Structures are given as C-alpha cells and as structure tokens.
Amino acid sequence: MNKNFWKDLAAKGPIVALAPMDGYTDGPYRLTVRKTAPSTVVFSEFYSADGLVRSKHLAKEVLPHDGIERPLVFQIFGKDPEMFREAAKLIEASGATGVDINMGCPAKKVVKSGHGSSLMINRDTAFRIVEEMAKAVKIPVSVKTRLGWADDSLLVEFCQGLQNAGADLITVHGRTYQQAFWGKADFTGIYELKRHLSIPVLCNGDITDYDDGISKLGNLDGFMIGRASFGNPWCFLPGKYRPTLGEILETMDSHGALLVEKKGRKGALEARKHLVEYLHGFPGVKNYRTRLVSVENIEDIRTILDDIRKDWPELLDKVPDGSAIPRKFEGIENCPTD
Numbered sequence: 001m002n003k004n005f006w007k008d009l010a011a012k013g014p015i016v017a018l019a020p021m022d023g024y025t026d027g028p029y030r031l032t033v034r035k036t037a038p039s040t041v042v043f044s045e046f047y048s049a050d051g052l053v054r055s056k057h058l059a060k061e062v063l064p065h066d067g068i069e070r071p072l073v074f075q076i077f078g079k080d081p082e083m084f085r086e087a088a089k090l091i092e093a094s095g096a097t098g099v100d101i102n103m104g105c106p107a108k109k110v111v112k113s114g115h116g117s118s119l120m121i122n123r124d125t126a127f128r129i130v131e132e133m134a135k136a137v138k139i140p141v142s143v144k145t146r147l148g149w150a151d152d153s154l155l156v157e158f159c160q161g162l163q164n165a166g167a168d169l170i171t172v173h174g175r176t177y178q179q180a181f182w183g184k185a186d187f188t189g190i191y192e193l194k195r196h197l198s199i200p201v202l203c204n205g206d207i208t209d210y211d212d213g214i215s216k217l218g219n220l221d222g223f224m225i226g227r228a229s230f231g232n233p234w235c236f237l238p239g240k241y242r243p244t245l246g247e248i249l250e251t252m253d254s255h256g257a258l259l260v261e262k263k264g265r266k267g268a269l270e271a272r273k274h275l276v277e278y279l280h281g282f283p284g285v286k287n288y289r290t291r292l293v294s295v296e297n298i299e300d301i302r303t304i305l306d307d308i309r310k311d312w313p314e315l316l317d318k319v320p321d322g323s324a325i326p327r328k329f330e331g332i333e334n335c336p337t338d
C-alpha cells in the first residue's frame with residue numbers, strides 16, 4: 001500500500017466510503033457492506049490509540065481482518081503523538097489499507113480528555129500527530145474532522161496545516177462541534193476547502209445513498225455514508241438499488257452468522273440492533289422485529305428468518321415497501337461519537 005492510495009482511487013471516480021461508527025462498523029458490518037457493494041472503502045469504528053498500544057489484547061481482538069474487507073481504514077483517537085505513531089505501526093502491520101485520525105468526535109467525555117473535536121483547537125498537537133504518523137508508516141494517513149468549533153471560518157487554515165503535516169486525505173462532516181448532530185449538514189465550506197488543498201477531500205453528513213452522494217459531490221473527491229447504511233448495505237450501490245425480501249433475509253442471515261462466528265454470544269446480542277434495521281414495510285413486520293430484539297444465538301435468528309420465508313413466500317422476490325428507502329434521522333439526543 002502506498003501514500004498515493006487516495007489520489008489514485010480518486011482518479012478512478014468518486015470515492016464511496018462507509019463512515020466510521022462506534023458500536024457499528026466492526027468486522028461483520030464491514031464485510032456485509034463489502035460483499036453487497038464491493039467498491040466501498042470501509043472505515044472501522046474508532047479505537048483508542050493508547051488502548052491499541054498498551055493492551056495487546058485490544059489489538060489482537062480488533063485488528064485482524066478478512067482480505068475482502070480491504071480497502072479498510074482503521075480509525076484511532078487520542079491526543080499523544082507517540083501513541084498515535086505506535087498505534088499506526090500496529091495498524092500497518094495488520095495489513096490494513098490506511099489509518100485515520102478522529103478529530104471530530106463531540107462527545108463530552110472525549111473532548112474533555114483532549115481527544116476528538118478538541119484537536120481542532122489544539123492545532124499544534126493535531127499537526128504533530130499527523131507528522132509523527134506520516135513519518136512512521138507507509139500506509140496513507142487521513143483525518144476525519146468537522147467544519148470547525150463554532151463555525152467554518154478556520155477550516156481551510158486547519159486543513160492546510162494537516163496537509164502540510166502529511167495528511168493524505170481529509171473527510172469533513174458538514175456540522176460544527178457545537179452542532180453535534182443537530183441541524184442539517186452543510187457542505188458549502190467543504191467545497192471551498194477543496195479549492196485550497198491538493199489532497200482528496202470527502203464530505204459526510206445526512207447522505208442517504210449513492211445517488212444522493214453523487215448529487216451533492218460538487219468539486220469533491222467522494223463521500224462517506226454513515227447512519228443511512230443501518231440495515232441497508234445496498235445504499236452504497238448506484239441507481240437507488242432496492243433489494244427483494246429474499247435478498248434482505250439472505251443478507252440478515254450472513255450478517256448475523258458473521259457476528260456470531262466472530263464474537264460468539266456477544267455477537268448474537270449485538271445482532272439484535274443490526275437486524276431490526278433491515279425489516280421495513282411488509283405486513284407483520286413489527287412482530288418479527290420484536291422477536292429479533294431478544295435473539296440469543298444463530299438458531300434464534302434463523303428460526304425468525306425461516307418463519308418470515310414460510311409466512312410470506314409470495315413476497316420473497318418482491319421489493320418490500322420502504323426497504324432501503326432512506327430513513328430520516330432527527331437530532332440525536334445522546335450524541336454518539338464522531
């Protein structure tokens with residue numbers, strides 16, 4: 001893998017990426033997206049740089065991955081340049097395509113510790129982190145950030161500093177730290193940013209599917225989709241692709257099986273929140289969703305999927321109303337990590 005990875009990819013067409021999402025974009029989620037939409041670049045949930053370096057257990061648990069997950073970028077957070085450097089080396093050794101730095105998380109706990117969004121105001125530390133990592137590894141180093149703290153007036157200057165320090169790609173979530181997840185994502189400042197950088201720039205925020213991303217692309221090199229991919233790995237495909245009920249059930253089966261295979265019982269419990277997201281818009285769906293939130297193992301999951309097949313044979317080759325139709329995400333009460 002080389003430092004030109006992002007530039008080379010951008011030269012082939014818009015970069016389409018799965019956004020990093022804590023508690024979601026683990027190996028099984030990333031594999032499900034890559035199997036459904038093989039051109040997607042997938043980002044991991046964020047991991048503590050210190051944690052990866054200090055606890056060999058964490059690195060052993062989260063870094064090994066399947067070849068078909070690549071291009072795969074691991075995202076890390078922290079504030080200590082040396083820790084970032086060492087964590088980047090571990091990520092490189094895992095065979096991953098790239099390493100991404102979280103400079104956008106607005107969660108109180110994270111910001112209070114000097115991580116995430118607070119790096120937008122502790123710029124010297126932010127630049128040193130990029131510099132240390134860029135010197136230490138051959139894989140590309142990227143940054144995911146926000147428009148700014150309260151507004152986007154410093155975005156260009158900040159990102160030029162990141163580029164000068166050695167960043168190979170920047171993704172901007174079109175909201176400020178203060179907005180957290182409220183209001184609408186605004187890409188105006190990101191289009192302006194691109195005019196001042198030579199590295200690729202991705203936009204992110206409220207994109208519902210591939211076609212929506214293309215319509216908002218402007219002069220940018222690509223986009224990331226996060227929440228709209230819950231239960232909808234088809235959102236990364238062009239043409240507003242809508243799966244049949246049969247395809248949805250097959251994908252639920254393999255997503256659930258991957259979770260159980262990789263994480264055992266914990267995986268089955270995690271499958272609950274993922275699998276309910278897949279089912280929308282056919283009769284009796286509420287009942288199946290209620291059953292899905294109490295599954296304990298793969299057998300429970302398969303029994304429910306088989307019941308749906310038995311109950312609705314005539315719908316298996318039909319597209320359910322509401323399947324893969326982008327759902328609306330209102331402001332999030334308890335702000336997730338970013």
Ligand SMILES: Cc1cc2nc3c(=O)[nH]c(=O)nc-3n(C[C@H](O)[C@H](O)[C@H](O)COP(=O)(O)O)c2cc1C
Pocket residue numbers: 019020021022023024044045046075102104105144173204205206207224225226227228336337338
């Ligand atoms: C549950 C959840 C967890 C998230 N975790 C991360 C994370 O670990 N790292 C990060 O950079 N952003 C994280 N984000 C922010 C997303 O990557 C993305 O920037 C945000 O959701 C806006 O994009 P969307 O409208 O396409 O979802 C998270 C968002 C959600 C909803």
